[in-house]
Amino acid sequence: MMFYELNDQQKAFRERVRQIYEKIVRPIIDEYERKESFPTFLFRRFGEEHLLCLRCPKEYGGPGLDKISECISMEELNRIGAGIGAGVMVHGGLATDPILRFGSEELKQTYLPPAVRGEKIGAFALTEPNAGSDASSLRTLALRVEGGYRLNGSKTFITNGTICDFVTVAAYTHPEKRGTGINLFVVNREDQGFSVIKKLRKLGNHTADTAELAFDDCFVPKERMIGEQECGGLGQLEETLKSGRITYGARSTGVAQAAFEATLSYVKEVKRQGERLQKSQAIRFVLAEMAMFIEVMRYTTYRGAWLFDRGLATMKDASVVKLFCTETLQKIVMKAVEIQKEAGLRMDNPIQRYFRDARLFKIPEGTSEIQHLIISRELGI
Amino acid sequence: MEFELSEEQKDIQKAAEEFARGEFDPDLALELDQKGIFPERMWRKATQLGFIGIHYPEEVGGQGLGLLENTLVIEAFCRVDSGIGSALSLADLGSDLILKFGSKNQMERFLPPIIKGEKQLTVAFGEMEDDQDLSVVSTMAERREKDYLVRGLKRYVLNVSLADMFIILCKESEEQWLPLIVEKDGEKTEIYPVEKMGLRMISSGDLHLRGVQVPHENRLGEKGQEMEVFQYYHRVKSLRFLAQALGLMEGAFELALKYSNQREQFGRRLSQFQVIKHKLAEMQVGIEVSRCLTYRAAVELEKREMDPNLLFVAQIEVGRKMAWVVDEALQIFGGYGYMAEEGIERFYRDAWTIRSQLGTEEELRDLLSERKLGKRG
Numbered sequence: 001m002m003f004y005e006l007n008d009q010q011k012a013f014r015e016r017v018r019q020i021y022e023k024i025v026r027p028i029i030d031e032y033e034r035k036e037s038f039p040t041f042l043f044r045r046f047g048e049e050h051l052l053c054l055r056c057p058k059e060y061g062g063p064g065l066d067k068i069s070e071c072i073s074m075e076e077l078n079r080i081g082a083g084i085g086a087g088v089m090v091h092g093g094l095a096t097d098p099i100l101r102f103g104s105e106e107l108k109q110t111y112l113p114p115a116v117r118g119e120k121i122g123a124f125a126l127t128e129p130n131a132g133s134d135a136s137s138l139r140t141l142a143l144r145v146e147g148g149y150r151l152n153g154s155k156t157f158i159t160n161g162t163i164c165d166f167v168t169v170a171a172y173t174h175p176e177k178r179g180t181g182i183n184l185f186v187v188n189r190e191d192q193g194f195s196v197i198k199k200l201r202k203l204g205n206h207t208a209d210t211a212e213l214a215f216d217d218c219f220v221p222k223e224r225m226i227g228e229q230e231c232g233g234l235g236q237l238e239e240t241l242k243s244g245r246i247t248y249g250a251r252s253t254g255v256a257q258a259a260f261e262a263t264l265s266y267v268k269e270v271k272r273q274g275e276r277l278q279k280s281q282a283i284r285f286v287l288a289e290m291a292m293f294i295e296v297m298r299y300t301t302y303r304g305a306w307l308f309d310r311g312l313a314t315m316k317d318a319s320v321v322k323l324f325c326t327e328t329l330q331k332i333v334m335k336a337v338e339i340q341k342e343a344g345l346r347m348d349n350p351i352q353r354y355f356r357d358a359r360l361f362k363i364p365e366g367t368s369e370i371q372h373l374i375i376s377r378e379l380g381i
Numbered sequence: 382m383e384f385e386l387s388e389e390q391k392d393i394q395k396a397a398e399e400f401a402r403g404e405f406d407p408d409l410a411l412e413l414d415q416k417g418i419f420p421e422r423m424w425r426k427a428t429q430l431g432f433i434g435i436h437y438p439e440e441v442g443g444q445g446l447g448l449l450e451n452t453l454v455i456e457a458f459c460r461v462d463s464g465i466g467s468a469l470s471l472a473d474l475g476s477d478l479i480l481k482f483g484s485k486n487q488m489e490r491f492l493p494p495i496i497k498g499e500k501q502l503t504v505a506f507g508e509m510e511d512d513q514d515l516s517v518v519s520t521m522a523e524r525r526e527k528d529y530l531v532r533g534l535k536r537y538v539l540n541v542s543l544a545d546m547f548i549i550l551c552k553e554s555e556e557q558w559l560p561l562i563v564e565k566d567g568e569k570t571e572i573y574p575v576e577k578m579g580l581r582m583i584s585s586g587d588l589h590l591r592g593v594q595v596p597h598e599n600r601l602g603e604k605g606q607e608m609e610v611f612q613y614y615h616r617v618k619s620l621r622f623l624a625q626a627l628g629l630m631e632g633a634f635e636l637a638l639k640y641s642n643q644r645e646q647f648g649r650r651l652s653q654f655q656v657i658k659h660k661l662a663e664m665q666v667g668i669e670v671s672r673c674l675t676y677r678a679a680v681e682l683e684k685r686e687m688d689p690n691l692l693f694v695a696q697i698e699v700g701r702k703m704a705w706v707v708d709e710a711l712q713i714f715g716g717y718g719y720m721a722e723e724g725i726e727r728f729y730r731d732a733w734t735i736r737s738q739l740g741t742e743e744e745l746r747d748l749l750s751e752r753k754l755g756k757r758g
Contacts, residue, residue, distance in 0.1 A: 132715045134646040157716045201721035203729060270509075272744070274516040282743040334704065341737045342537045342585065343510035347576040356578070359708075359729070363716055369656060 006068070006302075013069050017076045020049050029081040029207070033353060036201070038087050038209040040121070040163050046088065047118025053092040056100055060112035067243070067305035071250035075298070078254030082357035083207030085254065089247055090159040091115065095122025095168050097240045098184050102227045111166060111186060123164035125155035125213055126237065133370050135170070135237070136179035140215060142171035144230075148222045149173070149185065151193070151215040157364070161211025162196050165189050169215070170237060173230045182233035184226040193218030204356030238315065244365045245318035246308055249301030252325035252361055256297060259336040259354040260290045266340055266351075283339065290332050297325045316378035323371035326361035333358040386453075393450055397432060397457035405462040407724055413464065414727055417581045419472075419543055420465045427469050428498030432458075434473060437480060441488050442496035448477075448617075449679040452624040456675075459628025460635070463731040467625045468582040471540055475504040475548040477617040479562070482602035482610055491546060491562065503544035504614055505535035505563075505588050512537065513615065513744070520551035520590060522559050528594045529553075529561060535588040541572045542584035548601060549590070550611060558607035562599040569593040579727075579734030612689070616682055619692050622738045623675040626703045629735065630671060633728045634664045637710035640717075651713060660709045667702035674699055693749045700739040707732040 006014070024045055032039045046052050054070045056062025070092070078085035096115050099107050114120040131137040140153025151171055158167070167187050174181030187194050197212040226236060264287060267277040277283050304321035307313035333355040337344040344351045362368045386394070404423050413420055427433050436451040437443025444450075458466030473495045479487055479502075494500035508517045520533020531551055538547070545565050553559045563570065570593050574586035602610050638661060641651040651657045674695035681687040711718035711725050718725050739745075 127716065130645075132646065137646070137648075157720075202719050203721070203726040204719075271517075272511050273514050280743065282746065286743070330708070337733060338736065338741050339743075341510040341741065342577075345578040345734055345737055347578060352578040355733070356730070359711070360719055362712060363719055367712065367715055369712075372656075 006072075010068055010072060013065070014072045014076065017051065017073045020051065021076050021080050025077065025080045025084060029084070030348075030350075033081070033083065033206045036206045038084065038160070038163055038207050042084065042088075043091070043118035043121055045118070047116065050116075052088065052118050053096050053100075053112065053116045055092075056096070056112055056116050060100075060108055061116040062112065067246065067308045068302055071247065071301050071305045074247050074250035075254040075257070075301075078251045079258045080254075081207055082251065082255050082354075082360075083205040085251055086159050086205050086208035086360075087121075087163075089244075089251065090124055091122045093244050093247055094124035094240055095160070095164075095166070097243055098168055098226050098236050099186065101239060102184075102232075102236045103186075104223065104228075106223060107186065107226065114165075120165040121160055121163055123158055123160040123167040123213075124240075125158050125167050125169045127157050128154060129156050133367055138170060138172055138182065140169070140171040141175060142173045142183060142185060142220070142225075144173065145219070149220050149225065151185065151187065151218040151220060153215050154197070155213040155215075157200070158211050158213050160209055161213055162199050163209050167194075167213065168226070170233060171215075173233075177231060180234050181231050182237065183230060184233045184236055185220045186224045186226065187215070187218060187220055191218055191220065203359055204353065205360050206353075241365055242313060242315055242318040243308060245322040245371075246301065246304040246313070248361055248365060249297065249304060249321035249325040252329040252358070253294060253297045253301055255354050255358050255361075256290070256294050256329045256332045259333045259351060259358075260287075260294055262351050262354070263287065263290065263336045263339060277339075286335055286339070290335070293328045293332055297328055300324055314378065316375050319366070319371040319374040322366065323368055323375070326358075327368060329358045329361060390450060390453060393435070393446075394453045394457055397454040398461065400427070400430060400432065401458050401461035401466065405458075405465045407462070410462050410464055411721065411724065411727070414581045415721075417576065417584065419582055419584070420468055423465060424469050424472055425498040427458075428496060433469065433498070434476065434492070434496045437476065437492055437496060441492040443492075447679075448620060448683050449676060452620065452675060452679040455621060455624035456628040456631070459625045460632040461628075463625065463629040463632060463728050463735075464580060464582045466628055467580050467731065467735065470621055470625060471503075471580075471583045472501045472543070474539055474618065474621070475502045475546075475614070478504070478548055478560075478601060478610060478614055481613060482560075482606060484598070486598065487562065487601070494545075500545040501540060501543050502546045502548070503538060503540040504549075504618070505538040505541075505547045506550040506611065506614065507538075508534060508536050510537055511744075513740075515550075515611070518550065518552065520549065522551045522553050522561065522595070524553055528596045529559070529600075531561065531563065531590045531593050531595055533590045535590065537575075537585055538572075538588045539585050540583050541586040541588055542574045547588060548614075549588075550607070551590075558611075560601040560607055560610045561595050562601055563590065563593055563595050564599075566593050577734065579730035579732070581730075616687070616689065616692055619696055619739065620675075620678055620682055622735050623671075623678060623695055623699050626699050626732070626735050626739065627668070627671050627675045629728055629732055630664070630668050630703050630706045633707045633710035633725060633732070634661070634668060636723075636725050636728070637661065637664070637713040641713050644715075657713060660713065664706045664709060667706045671695075671699040671702050690749055690752055693745045696739040697742055697745045697749075700736045701742070703732050704736060 050063045054065045057064040142149040173183045193216045200210045337355040434443045439445040455470040522529040522531045547563045571589040574584045644651045717723045
């Protein structure tokens with residue numbers, strides 16, 4: 001059986017999430033973009049609507065949906081606000097995925113139900129000042145002590161950093177085993193030795209809360225290590241990132257869709273040299289190409305999600321989704337902003353926001369260069 | 382055909398760069414950009430040192446040099462900081478029109494205060510985001526005995542907040558265009574700045590002309606020269622933005638080069654990876670091509686007759702190259718590139734703001750093909 005079309009349930013889900021995001025997020029996005037802060041009350045609102053941690057099964061309070069549904073939801077949310085999309089994606093993906101998939105029953109019971117309800121906000125801390133693309137060069141250490149571990153190190157570019165209640169942290173339990181000696185731990189906000197150093201300002205995704213974190217002799221009981229084996233973190237990280245990279249396809253499609261819709265209405269409305277822009281053949285070709293790209297982005301993402309749902313997705317599949325969609329998105333937003341000339345750069349015109357937001361996507365969860373490396377490696381060359 | 386800068390030109394280049402490196406503080410630039418403040422102190426210093434108006438004749442206080450020299454100064458400024466450099470290069474936008482079409486009286490009245498750093502000048506032709514589009518211009522000037530009474534709305538006016546003088550294009554009648562130099566006049570020249578994504582140190586926004594009185598002697602150029610004024614403005618404006626684009630590209634390249642030599646991942650410096658080396662190589666291709674096109678445009682524009690196609694080609698290609706260079710430069714910085722503190726994200730925003738002034742590829746291709754094929758081609 002091959003994937004061709006969303007089933008009725010997935011189609012109905014799309015309708016529902018679109019309406020909810022239009023109703024709840026659209027009216028507040030500009031205000032929070034300006035303030036450069038995440039509207040934290042949204043977590044509870046989304047929780048009420050069962051729109052957080054979509055793949056979390058019913059036994060932990062989640063809706064137990066598939067990856068395709070998660071992608072649908074992410075596309076629709078990013079279509080309105082990528083910064084908010086970032087926070088929700090990290091919460092329902094990177095932060096809680098390792099707990100859901102590799103955590104003990106106790107960890108699941110403790111962290112998943114409040115995360116699903118949006119009462120506790122999750123973050124994910126892998127990147128460090130000196131470990132970006134090269135995750136194996138992490139310096140954060142988890143030293144084994146009685147009853148648990150002591151974490152020392154610093155993390156950067158952490159989404160939900162200042163607003164999180166818990167953070168899933170990658171650290172070396174065995175630094176002598178480069179790359180493989182890593183484990184994931186769940187750190188609570190109130191844990192001694194954990195602190196948020198500063199919030200970071202950035203080009204786009206202004207609603208996303210991005211921060212630097214520090215762990216200073218932060219004690220974490222052994223029950224909060226994810227998985228039972230020391231050195232088991234690398235595989236967990238890879239599985240988590242595989243899922244996240246597919247989500248980036250959905251994020252990209254959402255922002256592309258927003259930019260496309262804005263461009264379409266602009267060319268219908270605006271006259272240049274006395275003639276409607278939509279009459280220009282060159283502009284019509286540009287719009288046609290945008291429409292084509294978005295179609296391919298969306299179905300490439302669905303294919304990745306479909307494979308993921310069946311346990312068939314390889315890292316190459318995920319990297320293909322991320323690389324293709326994030327790079328293609330740039331072409332769309334660049335053309336969209338160019339067409340509107342100076343009007344496109346006004347801060348009250350969302351097209352420049354889509355443009356700034358989109359630029360991020362080529363960087364996190366493996367830059368475009370890293371995706372090339374992964375794909376080429378899997379080609380056996 | 383000579384293809385090298387003279388010793389004097391190289392000295393100017395060096396002096397401008399030294400000035401910029403000494404004066405343009407990156408932390409201050411970050412703050413000015415964020416708050417949208419014009420770099421006033423640096424502008425005054427640049428005027429005192431003769432960098433502003435370097436191509437004005439000596440009679441009005443300039444250095445008597447040409448458009449290429451002005452291009453070199455803008456390029457050097459923007460290489461050090463795209464935001465400050467662009468702001469300084471736009472504070473006298475329109476002076477080229479007074480230089481070319483102005484009467485002796487106008488030159489003596491309007492140019493010396495600019496050179497001295499006392500006043501700023503800008504151009505307000507457009508009435509929508511496409512300032513090439515004359516079909517939308519509805520600003521009218523009513524001719525009276527001693528003056529014109531002007532009413533209208535000019536939009537996307539650069540430096541709208543600080544300009545003391547605006548060169549506008551309006552209509553005296555349905556058929557008669559009229560370029561005028563309008564001096565700021567309280568509520569009769571009301572301004573509404575609009576916040577924008579890049580080049581935030583230079584304002585942009587609406588200029589409401591609410592019955593402002595403009596003396597007859599403020600008409601710019603002879604009767605019959607109106608379209609020449611309009612075209613020449615687009616040429617000199619494009620040249621300034623090309624110079625900014627060129628400098629910005631060089632600056633972004635330098636930042637990326639430096640970072641790639643410092644940053645280590647996988648036990649190697651980024652600059653040791655082939656893919657990064659090639660990105661840096663391709664950036665040099667973009668810069669060299671852009672420099673050739675920009676300098677040539679400056680030299681040609683200095684001449685009386687120029688083939689405007691040369692400018693359109695430059696606008697398309699430099700815009701494209703700049704977009705590519707600044708994008709790859711940001712990418713080399715990875716996550717840091719996206720953060721405000723590193724500065725490259727500002728270059729990124731500025732680049733696309735400069736690009737919007739160079740025009741869309743589609744309209745430039747229209748203009749290019751029109752000249753070869755005719756309008757109905």
